[in-house]
Amino acid sequence: MAATDSEAAFAEQVDANLTRNYIAHLCHGLLGQTGMRLINAPTFLPSYVALLAGSDAIVGVARGLQYFGMFLSPIVGATWVESRRRVLPLGFLIGGLMRVAILGLALGGLLMPAPWPLITALVCLAGFGLFLGVQGVIFNFLVSKVIPVRLRGRLMGLRNALASLTASGVAWYAGSALIAPNALGNGYAATFLLAFALTTVGLAMLLFVREPESPRVKEPSKLTTRLRELPALLRSDRAFTRYFVARALATIGRMAVPFYVLFAQTRIEVTGARLGALSAAFIGAQGLGNLVWGIAADRTGFRAVFLASLSLWVLAVIVLMEATTDAEWIIVFAGLGLGMGGFQMSAQNLVLEFGSRENLPMRIAVANSASELVGALGAVLGGILSVALGYTVLFWTAIAFQIGALLIVAFAVDEPRRRSSA
Numbered sequence: 001m002a003a004t005d006s007e008a009a010f011a012e013q014v015d016a017n018l019t020r021n022y023i024a025h026l027c028h029g030l031l032g033q034t035g036m037r038l039i040n041a042p043t044f045l046p047s048y049v050a051l052l053a054g055s056d057a058i059v060g061v062a063r064g065l066q067y068f069g070m071f072l073s074p075i076v077g078a079t080w081v082e083s084r085r086r087v088l089p090l091g092f093l094i095g096g097l098m099r100v101a102i103l104g105l106a107l108g109g110l111l112m113p114a115p116w117p118l119i120t121a122l123v124c125l126a127g128f129g130l131f132l133g134v135q136g137v138i139f140n141f142l143v144s145k146v147i148p149v150r151l152r153g154r155l156m157g158l159r160n161a162l163a164s165l166t167a168s169g170v171a172w173y174a175g176s177a178l179i180a181p182n183a184l185g186n187g188y189a190a191t192f193l194l195a196f197a198l199t200t201v202g203l204a205m206l207l208f209v210r211e212p213e214s215p216r217v218k219e220p221s222k223l224t225t226r227l228r229e230l231p232a233l234l235r236s237d238r239a240f241t242r243y244f245v246a247r248a249l250a251t252i253g254r255m256a257v258p259f260y261v262l263f264a265q266t267r268i269e270v271t272g273a274r275l276g277a278l279s280a281a282f283i284g285a286q287g288l289g290n291l292v293w294g295i296a297a298d299r300t301g302f303r304a305v306f307l308a309s310l311s312l313w314v315l316a317v318i319v320l321m322e323a324t325t326d327a328e329w330i331i332v333f334a335g336l337g338l339g340m341g342g343f344q345m346s347a348q349n350l351v352l353e354f355g356s357r358e359n360l361p362m363r364i365a366v367a368n369s370a371s372e373l374v375g376a377l378g379a380v381l382g383g384i385l386s387v388a389l390g391y392t393v394l395f396w397t398a399i400a401f402q403i404g405a406l407l408i409v410a411f412a413v414d415e416p417r418r419r420s421s422a
Helices: 002-016 018-040 044-053 056-072 074-081 088-111 116-146 149-179 187-208 223-236 238-264 272-300 302-320 326-353 360-388 391-412 416-421
Strands: none
Touching: 002 018, 018 044, 018 088, 018 116, 018 149, 018 187, 018 272, 044 056, 044 116, 044 149, 044 187, 044 238, 044 272, 056 074, 056 116, 056 238, 056 360, 074 088, 074 116, 074 360, 088 116, 088 187, 116 326, 116 360, 149 187, 149 272, 149 326, 238 272, 238 302, 238 326, 238 360, 238 391, 272 302, 272 326, 302 326, 302 391, 326 360, 360 391
8 A cells, every 4th residue: 555655646746747857858858969969970979080090990999988888887877776766866976977078088189199189089988988878777767757658759759859950050060160170279179079068058957857756666786686687687578688689789780880971981072061961961860850750659659660760770871882972971861860860769768668667777777788788899890890891791781780670679579568558
């Protein structure tokens, strides 16, 4: 009876603060995601690292360090989250450290002589990945607490759409007004400094969130104890296990992402203005598409979005390999943004719909860690493949893994909402 009363009180607090929390998350996404897109877009950072290192392999290593950090930290983050009745204070700490890593990336390029900008970039990307891995657990869990499942798709779609509209304009500005004239002596570093400012203001928007205390939490436990429990967690929900295997396979396809723009450089001259235009196309389509993906997810579930968006990503890469004109490259990068944005949204939100709330932090962590481990290994492998066998082999290898993920989800993972309502 007490547990029922606690759940009822929790639900009342969620409903009472829903509008406030919805708007706060929307503003956080608008500003924070605008800045994050400048870091994670497959244009600015790969071009910057390639410029510093003069090596495709180092571009793969740079992203690999970020993904490896994102692999190491989610399970640690889950052990912190699952025993806390409120997780937002921890979110501010980790989110702040993540932004310090972005600031370090910018200052290394602005203030240090060669070869320190490259070394600083590699170190900061590793730190960025570590903190981003924990933040992914914290903020996905926070969203699951304060935003009911019936509204999550629209929220994620709307905030990503607004952020991408803003980020698209910022990306065009960064390419033409910062990178092309080499603003502050290093246009790329100036772009990362702008990303730091935007993400910091975005984090501040979460000061307006009212997070209710979780009615039930796990007892604090050691990391080794929780790791020993993982096999039982995976055995308890076969659909979830198949989903996270598929997500990991699809994420291997990310090995090719840093090399899309480097491949473009073999076909056209990628000036600062062109780089800004391609980034704007990618980011803009990513966000506007997420608005459509979000509405579709509320109606059909995130499984359908996972399948459709991953299929579109694969198709865009196939077209990329044949693109020659400016218009074709704009369309290709818009298609990549649309497909990758929908995949990212569906992969992150589908995990929230399996199992109980008490085990949710660990489910998020397991799925994230598995994805980022293969993402890290894939990024390094991508660099090796691009150097040894060329971009075409790299792209088709990534596509093969993604097709495997599509087949698993299509034939072995049922829509979790249908199962829970049955």
